[in-house]
Amino acid sequence: MRSLRVDAVLVQAVIAGSLSFAHLHDLAAAAGQSGWKAWAYPISVDLLLVAAWRKLRSLRPSGEPVRAAWFWFATALAASLGANVATAGLLDLDHVPDWLSILVAGWPALAFLGGTLLVHSPSPAPERQEAPAPDVSEASNLQRAPEPEPVPDAVEATEPVPALPAAQPTPAPALPAVPAALVTHARKVADDHHARTGHRIDTDTLRVRLGVPAQLADAIAAHLT
Structure with a gap:
């Protein structure tokens, strides 16, 4: 059974x-x-007060x-x-004025x-949501059937088919010129690497040690071979 909880606002209203x-x-x-x-x-x-308040709430949103x-x-x-104030001692209820009796x-x-x-x-009528008018252009596009693509004429068997030209090999990109001083320095780096590891220095390691672009490292490696 749910316990009844006293609401302070409700008690105050009563x-x-x-x-x-x-x-x-x-x-x-x-x-x-x-x-x-x-x-x-x-x-x-009280009924007139409640009816007026309900009417206010129904008219405001519209x-x-x-x-x-x-x-x-x-x-x-x-x-x-007026009744609350009049009965608070400001009015003699035993001798009510005539105008109050008339009211x-x-x-x-x-x-x-x-x-x-x-x-x-x-009362305000509910707003009707009008359906959006259909797009005439879209309707016409849907009703219009797609036109068939033209089929190319069959190639006769007797007609010789021209041979395609042989693909030309792509020339290798030219290596940039390398200054002699940079080659000398790179040779020292390569010798030092060979002395420490016992292996020839590869292009990636040479590029990292010198801090140069990959294309320039390839050109330097070509001078070291």
């Missing part, structure tokens, strides 16, 4: 609503509305005018706040008018 309900009842009773009539006034004020909804929301809020007596007609206008006002 307490505030009960106090406001009682204040509206006391004011209506002081204004001459006795019995069940006095209990109906708080319900009427960008519809909300002035009428705001007017009835402010009217119901003023009636609720309390006329409230049912005003609340009925506001609720009717809120309920029967046109």
Whole structure:
């Protein structure tokens, strides 16, 4: 069984609503509305407040005018706040002024008018998502059948086929000229390598030791052979 958790906001809302309900009842009773009539006034004020708030929330996303909804929301809020303030000791409930009795007596007609206008006002129609128009060019391309490629005429067997020219060998790239001083230095490096390892120096090692490009290392190696 799930444990019940007390919500502080809900408890606060119940307490505030009960106090406001009682204040509206006391004011209506002081204004001459006795019995069940006095209990109906708080319900009427709260229902108009909720209806106006729901109408505001439904009109805002669509960008519809909300002035009428705001007017009835402010009217119901003023009636609720007015009852709370009037019963806080600022008004003698035993001697209610005539204008307040007139307002309390006329409230049912005003609340009925506001609720009717809120309920029967046109609601925003849902936006229709129009399907994109088909691309005429793409439709015509799909309907158009591809044209067959022309088939070349068969070559007659008696027609001699010309022989293709023999491929010419690609000439080897010319080696760059190497200065004599660089050759002398490379020979010393090669001799030192042979003395230490007992093997002739290869082109890659010579290129790394001298720090020269690969093509220039090939040319130097050609001078050392």
